[in-house]
Every structure is written in C-alpha cells, then in structure tokens.
Amino acid sequence: MDMFRLKAYGRFKKGTSETLRLPIRYLKLLLLFTKIGLMRQMAYRPHFILMVGGKIIRIILLFFFFQAVFLKVDRLGEWGFEQVLLLFATFHLVDFLMSITFQRNLIGSLPRWVQTGELDSRLLLPINQLFLISFETIDLMDLFSFIPSLIFLGYIILNLNFSFSGFQIFLYILLIFNALVFLYAIHLMIASISFWTTQSYGIGRIMDNLFKIGRYPLDIFEGFWKVCFIYFVPLIVIAQLPVQALLDLISWKWIIFGFSMSGSFLLFSISLWKKGLKNYLSASS
C-alpha cells in the first residue's frame, strides 16, 4: 500500500511539474522578449531620451485637459471629477499593458511581416506562433507614461471617500485582465485581415482612435452611439466595468456580459487567425 501511495505521489509530482513546465517556459520567453526589446530601444541613445520625455509630457497634458473640462462642469454624466480620473487612470493602465505587449506587434509588425515575407522565419521557430507574433517585441517605453498614471491613481484612491473590499479589488483586477483579452481579440482580428488585404494599417488606426473613447464615461453618449459603444463595439469593457466593480456600482449581469463579450471575440479572432495562416502566400524571393 505504501509503495502504491509512493508511486501515485511520484506520478502526481511528475504530472504537476510537466503541467507547470509549459507556462514557466513561456514566462521565461516573455522575459527574454522584454530584455531584447529594451536592448533594442536603448541601442539608439538620443531617440531613447526623446521618447521618454515625450511620453511623460503627453500624460501630464492629458491630466490638465481633464482639469480644464472640470473647471466648466461638475460632472460628466453621472461621474464626478475623482471618478473620471479613476476611469482615466484605469484606461491608461489597460492601454499601457496593451501597448507594451501585443499592440505594436499585431497592428504594426504583423501586417509588415505578411507584406514582406518576414513572417516566414517566425513560423519556423518551435514555439507557439500566436504567442511569438503577439509578444515578440515587449516595449517598456510606455512605463514612463504609466508612472504618472499610477501616481494619479494613488492620489485618487487616497482622496476618494470610499473603502474598497478585497473582493472589489479582486474583481477590478479580473476585469482589467478581461479588458486586455477583449482588446487582444480585436487587435488579432484586425491583424489577421492583413493575410487577405496585405495591409491593415488604416483599420488599425481607426480602431486605435475608437478605443480612446473608452477613457470617458460612456454615459456622456446617448441613443445610437451609446448602444453601439456598449453592445456592438463594447468599449465599456475596457475601463468602465473595472472601475464600476471597484466602486461597487456593478451588477452580476454586467460582469457576465463583460466576460462573454471577451470570450466570444477571442474565439472568433483565433479562428480568423488560423484561416489567415492557411491563406498566407509569403512574398517572392
């Protein structure tokens, strides 16, 4: 009986370590991509310094924009100044995580690789191609605009007359992750279009501008546009749902809505990606 338990334990340990090996390998690859991305950015010193300065200035200007708006009005829809700032900081957290990971890879790099045939070498590396194409370049430059956002987030949380429960914080983090899944799915769909059209830069730019609407409370819209941004291109998923969860202003109906939107978009985008790969013709030598 003891031998049996020992063997069973050995098999369990082996099975667990094999199950853990794959995520650990991909985490190591992600760290490697981050290191390589940083080295490549720092290879050009003047450019690096100017980029950092530009990103900090951009975020400060946005803060002053919101301040200027609230000099004229007390509320945006049902949202007060601190709540709007919380929405703004959350949007930038999601935007930051998206831009350092998959955004540039999918919208900028993949269409170029399809057009020039540079995708070939990537298809032959023995790692998951979707992972490689989505995360090959990890760009930490936006860290410099994210830090001011974190400072605002800290300032807002300290100044809001509200206490957050552990569950609200957990739900907030979960819905931010959900927002990233949703945005990833949209970006993958746009990028996959390039297998047929060769270029998808134009659509990418349109979607990029559309997503920026997500940093405003969607209550400011009415009628058709409100329905559109909630149900058809559910920008509500990006920042509003996580913030509402943090402020305990969300119902389970909206949480389920958020997850099911991301899940369906993701399934569709992966299916489109697979079809695109079959259609890939490379570029002439």
Add this chain to the structure above:
Amino acid sequence: MTAIWTKNLSKKYWLYKKETGIKGTLKYLIRGEKVFVEAIRGLDLKVEMGETIGLIGPNGAGKTTTLKILSGILYPTSGEIKVLGFTPHKREKEFLKQITFLSGQRNHLFWDLPAEEYFNFCRVVYQLPEAIFKKNLKKLVQLAEIEEILHIPQRKLSVGQRKRCELVAALLHDPKVIFLDEPTNALDLTNARKIREFIKERAEEGKYTIILTSHNMTDIEQVCKRVVILHMGRLVYDGGLDELNRSNGFKRKIRVSFRDSWNKEWVERLGNVIFIQGQEVLLEVPPENATQIASTLISQFSIQDIRIENPSLEMIIESIYKKEDERVFK
C-alpha cells in the same frame, strides 16, 4: 531512410493583376483582374537521408514555393507530403526543431543587436542544453570565421558577414534537414566561396539532408550530386549531374595544339572540325567517344597541348528550359 517524400504535390492560388499608372491603379481598386497561378503541379519527389539536392529552374518555376511547402511555411493545395515523417504545415515543435530554412534574401537576426544576442535567443527557443549550445556555437563560429564580428550590431556588418552569421544561427540547433534558398545571392566571390565550402563540408558529413536552390551553377556543381529541375511548376528532370550531361546529348569539344605537322583529313574523320588556327584545332565529338579520340590523337601526332571541354551546366540547363518552353507553347 526517406527524409522527404511528396506525391502529386500542388500549389494553386489566385492573384490580382495590377496594370501600371493611375488608370491601372483605379481599375485595380474597382474591379481587379484575377489571375490563376499554378506554382507547383503534381510534384513527386523522394529524398533519402544524407542526400544533397540542387533544386533549379528559371524564375517563377516554383523552387522557393517548393522549399516553403516542404518546410511548413506554406500550405499545399493538394497532394501528400512528409518530411522526417511529419506533415510540415502542421508545424509541430518536434518537426521544427529538426529543420532549418535559410533564405539568401532576408535577414533574420536582430538588426540593432550583435549576432551573439540572436544566438542566445536561439538557445532558449530551441531549448538547447548549455553544453551543447556552447560546443555547436564554438565549432560553427570557427568554421564561418565570424569570431571578430560576434559583438558588432548587424546593421554595421557587410552583406557577406551577415550571411555567415545567419548560417551559424540556422545550424546552431543541429537540424537534420537544411533548406537553402539562394544562399550565395548578392555575395562577392570570396564570401560566396566561403558559404559554398561551409555547405559542402556539411554535405560531405553525410548526416544532413540538404536542398539548395541557386541560379549560380557553381554552387550546384560543387555541392550537389543530384539535381531536380522545375519548369513552370513541373518536374522535368530528377537525377545525377553526370547523367544530365549525357542524357541531353551535348557534344564534347577537344581543343588540341599540334607541335609538328598534322593531317587534316585524318583529324576530320575523328569528329566535326569547328575551328582551325595555325596549329590549333577545335574538334566536336560525341561525349562517349571523347576520351578515346583524345588518346588516338596523342598516339598518332606530336601534341603540345590537349583539352577536353565539357559543355557548361548553364548551357545544358538552358537547353532544357528551351525544350520545355517549346513543348508547352506548341
């Protein structure tokens, strides 16, 4: 053991044709003209482990498309294909770890960083144990003569230097099957020779299966024993280089310089006299009799110099393309 096997392999697709100028562009935008392309038609190919094949053909023959389907970059339209027992376009990890594809046209290494950063990246991606990685790297770096340029960013290197780095990166994981698409393209004579020798040494080891495409016949003649000729997607020849020469009936030329007097009528009986200049004669003879005729001339006359000239591989290949063009367009 069979390394590569295809049966009735085909690749077909639609392309949009675009005419030149603004009118052509507008026409293309509104109602683009579709063109059907048959890049590969019914290709049957069998390559044993350790063989080195030259895959040749005119531009647009389907050489690169064939390599890309064999490596898994492209999906075939129809037919069967196995490489090392795997279906290439499924791109299984175990398959990808055993092959490599090197294109002479494209740079895969990190443009802004030195080659050694990419080599370390390969070590992680291919999960190479540290000891094996160091051993392979040391050997390949020495063979490719890139010790001095390992720490220099790729963008600062010449084309030839970058190509040698690419070759090292492609072979670090010791693949069993190597696909080379015009590896000496755009290289000067010295770098082309170095790359050729590097490939030849791998071929002579006998443990790699190599498929090489090139428009440079020196690459094919020096590295490959077997050639596969494609024309408009079809296989028109598959066999040895020597056999290629004989089967096309190209005559040999014997260039002889006589030291003393010689008999013109006697020499004319041996073959077709193309050219006479003083004591030098150029004679055309059937390939199977060339050696015998040369021996006869040496035994009958006092010879200063004698040479048997083979037709160049370029001439033979060109004649095959011409025959195929005539057959297709008849």
